Every structure is written in structure tokens, then in C-alpha cells.
Amino acid sequence: MWDVKKIVETYNKTAEHYAKSRQGKEPKEELAKFIKLVKPHGKVLDVGCAAGRDSRILKDAGFDVTGMDLSEELLKIAKTQNPDVEFILTDMRILPFGKNFFDGIWACAVLHHLDKAEMASTVQEFKRVLKTNGILFIKTKMGKGVLKTQEEMILNEEREFNLMEEEELDQMLTVDGFEKIELFSTKAKTREIFWINAFYRKQNP
Numbered sequence: 001m002w003d004v005k006k007i008v009e010t011y012n013k014t015a016e017h018y019a020k021s022r023q024g025k026e027p028k029e030e031l032a033k034f035i036k037l038v039k040p041h042g043k044v045l046d047v048g049c050a051a052g053r054d055s056r057i058l059k060d061a062g063f064d065v066t067g068m069d070l071s072e073e074l075l076k077i078a079k080t081q082n083p084d085v086e087f088i089l090t091d092m093r094i095l096p097f098g099k100n101f102f103d104g105i106w107a108c109a110v111l112h113h114l115d116k117a118e119m120a121s122t123v124q125e126f127k128r129v130l131k132t133n134g135i136l137f138i139k140t141k142m143g144k145g146v147l148k149t150q151e152e153m154i155l156n157e158e159r160e161f162n163l164m165e166e167e168e169l170d171q172m173l174t175v176d177g178f179e180k181i182e183l184f185s186t187k188a189k190t191r192e193i194f195w196i197n198a199f200y201r202k203q204n205p
Helices: 004-013 015-022 028-037 053-060 072-081 116-129 166-175
Strands: 043-047 064-069 086-089 102-108 130-141 146-150 158-162 178-187 194-202
Touching (some): 004 015, 043 053, 053 064, 064 072, 102 116, 116 166, 130 166, 166 178
Parallel strands (some): 043 064, 064 086
Antiparallel strands (some): 146 158, 178 194
16 A cells, blocks of 8 residues: 555654755746746646645636645645745545636646545546646656655655656546546656656546
């Protein structure tokens, strides 16, 4: 069984250092595209918001933003630095929102923290809370199998990621009623890691 609790403990233990290391490293092109696609002034959910870096950008772009994460320590930083944004401690696998609630979901570097079966059911949760024609963005590590890392950004604590191929993610999303807008891969600027970037639109209720 994939140990989400261990992952959360790692982020709690290294929250301050991790938050500082991620500042200024936001995916600017992907954010710009997402901002153009989502309904102006719409409701946006930032899944796995960490210390609120991307939530801040989305809020400043005019959206009604809710940031969510399972790390209490990262959320403390997010709330302190962004008092005008709503942040909640909750699990992306069981979202505490009604149907058709959000105009956009931003899930950047978070889906790879789940096992494959939970990825599929979590995508169904994303669909449930998205409005018809709502926009979903997923950024997740690309490849096969499990990647183990010990990176300075997390004080060399070990992390594990479930990797996906582009075709695998596309199939998961299209089966669940999403229409592909754009799907492409990018290489991390400072590491030998590749990312899948997926922009999809919810097609049916």
C-alpha cells in the first residue's frame, strides 16, 4: 500500500526549507495557459498547494482560489503569507465539495504521490467537483515504475513517486469524460526529470 502518511510527514518535517526552495520556480508558461483557459473570476482549486506559491499567482489573476494540502506545516506558511486566500487541510482523494463547484482545478506535482488505483479514483473526484467545461491541469512526473529521490529541496529526505506515461494519463482522463486540450512533456531545468503537462476540459456531468 502506498504510504501517503509518510509523504505528508516528510513535507511537515521540511516545510520551511521546502517552501523557500520552491519560490520563484513556478511553471510560468503552464500557469499563463491555465489562466487564459479558465473562466475569468471563476472558482479555482489548487490541489497540493503546499505553501501557496501558485495559489498566490492564481489569486492575483482574479480567481476565487481555494488551496488544499495534507501538510499542516506547509499550510501554516501558506496562510501566513496569503491571508486573503482560503486554505484547507484536506485529502484530494475525497474532496469536501459539492458537484459542479469549480471552474478550474490546478494539480501541479501532486498526483504522483498516489498509487495508480488512487490516481484513477482521484481523477473521478476532480471531475465530480468541476463544472461542465471546467478546466483541469495536471503536472506529474513522467516515466515507468517508481522513482526514489533524495533532493536538497527536501533536506535529502527520501521521497517516492509513481511515474506515468503520457498515453497512460490521457487514457485515464478521457475514460473519465475529459477532452484533451493539450498534452506535452517538459524536462526539469536543473534535474534529469521529465514532466507530463496535461490540459483537459470536462465534457459531461
